Amino acid sequence: MTTNPILNTDSYKISHFRQYPPATEQVFSYVEARGGAYKKALFFGLQAILKAEFSKPVTRADIDEAEAILVPHGLPFHRAGWELLVNRHGGHLPLEIRAQPEGTIASVRLPMMTVVNTDPDFFWLTSYVETALLRVWYPITVATISNGVRQLIRKHLITTSDTPDAELPFKLHDFGARGVSSNQSAALGGMAHLTNFQGTDTLAALVAARRFYNEPLAGFSIPAAEHSTITSWERPNEEAAYANMIRHFGKPGALFAVVSDSYDLFHAVEHMWGENLRQQVIDSGATLVVRPDSGDPVEVVAKTVSLLAEKFGTDTNTKGYRVLKNVRVIQGDGVNPVSIEAILNRLTAEGFSASNIAFGMGGALLQKCDRDTMQFAYKASAAKVGGTWRDVYKDPVTDTGKRSKRGLLGLAADNGQFRTVAVRDGDFQQVDGSANELKTVWRNGELLQDDTLSAIRARVTSFDN
Template structure:
């Protein structure tokens, strides 16, 4: 009964309690700092990794969901009961101060590079500062929650680089760049660890693309980034909707797909490897060919097994033999009335390999769409881009002091020191991390540089509410 009365078994209330959205050992840290500490400054960076640049995205989601609601006395009671039973001390006085002095809103200031910015690694992306002596430790207490921005940043970064890869093949082989936002479809909802991951990662993918079957990701992008509809999908078969007809009636299952969804200008996707892909391709090109042509729609065949690089090319060659192709302005062949979507074994390496194989065979990139699942939303982690949040400065009394770690066993983990900001060159777009106050010198001419970080949150108030449309424009400004 004690656990129930304090909400210790109420997972929903625990998940919505910002005091508990932390690591256990954080509860004891207020007793570990110098007694004269009065303010703290922390920052987030990518210390390198798979990509040399990151696309910043997702902080607005975290702030709206977790920091724009006040701490309440009931939350404090719940957290006190939890940490006491859990074996940790609890700073009840500090949290009561937050409620009494600030109405429950956390007195922290968060500055960040605008979402959609593409920033080289080893630069500060976010800073967190608290200058209230009674709760200065909040700048570090929030690390657990805020550092989870690594996930949407890493998904957005990977998708941005994949967009560049696909775009390079379209530039080389296609007359139509408008299809680019629909060339990499999110198939990742079932492959992630939680519904929240599907929402956050799925939204991050939509910075660079507009095709998704991850409903929660689309909904999150709509809600947190002020969109009416952030992405789109099409009717598509899965194996059960084909195999439920039985092997002997597979052609009837295919015919039903065209009858139900094959309308002029429409797209219908049909998985075709349930039994014998090559037999299915022959059926599509003979018995069902006229139905496809008469529908006025676009048939998209999904081969869902076999070596991706080989099977996509074989599928395309079989479809070309049946439906024919036209040569575009780049001298590449574009299939008539049909396309291919590859959703099996899709990752950054296989996308590059498939596009290269099609290009070598003379096919335009128009012919292929990719569906990416686990590799898009799940096969990444915090170390993919080596994300870290560290305290870099502390005020002792009235004087700021630098803070850093510099382990002799791993120089890559050396942290930055001081109160930090990010500068951007207004002419070249180059970024540079600097300490405050900025020391303008011959190498950093004040007229050429400006601060890139913007205050996005201060003591419970969201100060920047950016739209996905604006983020997309910023992320892909280099394509203009």
Template sequence: MYTSNLNNLILNSDSYKTSHWVQYPKGSEYLSSYIEARKGDYDVVFFGLQAFIKEYLSTPITHQDIDEAEAMIQAHGLTFNRAGWERLVDKHGGYLPLRIEAIPEGSIVPVSNVVCQVINTDPEFYWLPSYIETALLRAIWYPSTVASVSHYCKGIIRQALEKSADNSDSLIFRLHDFGSRGASSQESVAIGSLAHLVNFAGTDSMTALVAASRWYQMDKDMPAFSIPAAEHSTMTAWGREGETAAFANMIEQFGGEGKSFSVVSDSYDLWNAIDNIWGGSLKDNVKNMGGTLVIRPDSGDPAKVVREALERLAVKFGTTTNSKGYKVLPDYVRVIQGDGISPQSLSKIIDVVMKAGFSAENVTFGMGGGLLQQVNLDTMSWAMKASAISIDGVWKDIYKDPITSRSKRSKKGRLALVENSKKQLKTIKFDELPAGADNLLRDVYIDGTLLIEDSLTTIRERAGW
């Protein structure tokens, strides 16, 4: 039996990478590769590199790692560069002789621009930038895609609040992360949910709080919040005939001045719950409790259900008209829609709600699988490609340009990211960097050392918090 651990960086790669060290031309010294999102519906919000460096590149590779990797890789049917890995341990103490440069985390960049670039710092390890592709690309594409989707949703909600609400003060709480249970792993939750917190301050993924503390200097500040909330079991445990008592218990347990709590209200009949329980037998309790009841539908067509819920609540509790001319429910009752939310459905729901005359401030959203799980490498067409190689002291551009897919054409040369005179971001060759121009790619990691450590607060500010 061949055993190893998941933190063995040598095994954190694709199988075919193990044979690439003998495939490069003789005299190869340096290889420069870059990462970009080639296309997509969202601007890139860059995030996650610091977490990866701290978690995986700050611990040196050991001879034990090499022994374990060799046994597994050779049994797997592949060649193994034992001499190269041993040389890395003996010469560099097991730390990767790499230079990783990237744009600052939280930066917003149009697609088809370089966001990260990696090159080896020791010519003996020309094969290393490519070897780390699997782990490095994954470390960037997933959190950056989640952060980009979340940021796009924030733009939709911001626009709606600016049009239909007196202010947008509540924006950072308008999209709540419900994705923990639907994510593929705990690490996915840690990374993905934390990426959402670049844009918002609402989550039910407590793992994200641990991740913030571990990787992004949370200090004593709490980066996100939640409220007490019911699930179906805590309501149905009272039985259909006890639904009123279940709802009354929520008011008793969690009501109070300045407090908010959420109650899933469609275990049986949402319309009965709104018309006859919340807006009927418990109406005075809701009005007088001092806090905010957030009613949660959990089934049906989201746009139709949210609109009808607001209309029925308006009948029972009344509304006021704000300065923008939209109806607003009393402060003590709101709606949260957490079922079936995606960037597309979110926009549709808001449109339907506002066309019905209601302000977007009446509704909060919860996003689960659509946030953390319904994304993949191809959502924004992420890729890491080699773009330049130094052979016998001479740099040359390298690229792919498949005739069957021009969209997969890769960039050439060592790259830089600059802002032009029109304040637009543009990827250029590093050799063509104008005198005095700033390269927005900055050194983040060199030879085992993390050079820049940003707090979540700093990253949020860059992302337009």
């Protein structure tokens, strides 16, 4: 949908231009994750939001449309303010936005970005854009979930694999496109996942990465069967359906995935793949990826890997763990951070390398989160009134967890550790003159930092623990 910038907010924001103290000139706000499920957050997605929703200037047609909706909606419309915006700034919002470099992983309860108006006649804009800007919680949360899984899998690969760095980018595959509320969510969340991995079936993320992060091709996939392509052969011909997959996709060096639980997974693995089709798989020169898709994930994966080891054999790597020959397994049912850890623990305990398994994560990756997963907030912390900055904060006695920060805020980095610092008016550098790690990414309608996804991925990798 093409969004009218004036209407890309909440109704209650419309009347706020009349609510600030007289002589207010600037309002300074910040975004943080106040806690929740993760101790650290991977900052990502602001650039996409700015390009998609802030690049379009406000027009007179937008003003007319907004007035036609908001006045009968019951609100006072600031037509004079919006007309001044068009006349003075060409419809571009006079705001300066500073942010952590995308791909930064820092502790929660630190400012991730700050927003301040650059024209004193538009002090009310800083809060007005909260609705649109705070949606950055979604890609940050997805990127953080994905990174948590990245660290978990990486730990097991380092312990059990000879080539952990080469394998890691393809160990978690995004299956989430159908499980989200919109194509926009698929694009934004799918890109967030791609800061950590390169496997995806969410095509919207590839398109978005090209448009917003200058990445020609951000992710990869392989030919894969679904239940309909197997069961349409009818049960007596299940093996023929599998043979058809080998015939079309079993090329030297290739990978192809086949869901194998349409009827009896263990019979299919032991007898169809492991006996009748075994030599065809080996002779093809490809790697068959067997996909279980039902039952208890831990038990089913362990038994599937064990049967494949019995039928296809294994090599023992330099770490002392067994690696399947010619075949691998991908688990896409019931996959979440808890089940992934349990599956990997079980395989490790049974002497199998994490090289044998990849995961497909859908709704638990792109949809099973909300703004409260990491307790995101956008709060004003300072206002310049009559030429003097004053602290702005909330401190509710009913919930100290919602106490907000105060003053002009920035971020300092000391030996890789981040902390909140006070910054000075004008250039917003630290009060002692040191650099503010929140860099200016947007000013008065212009994007000042245009990162590539490749650069962001490199930044993410630099934080691997």
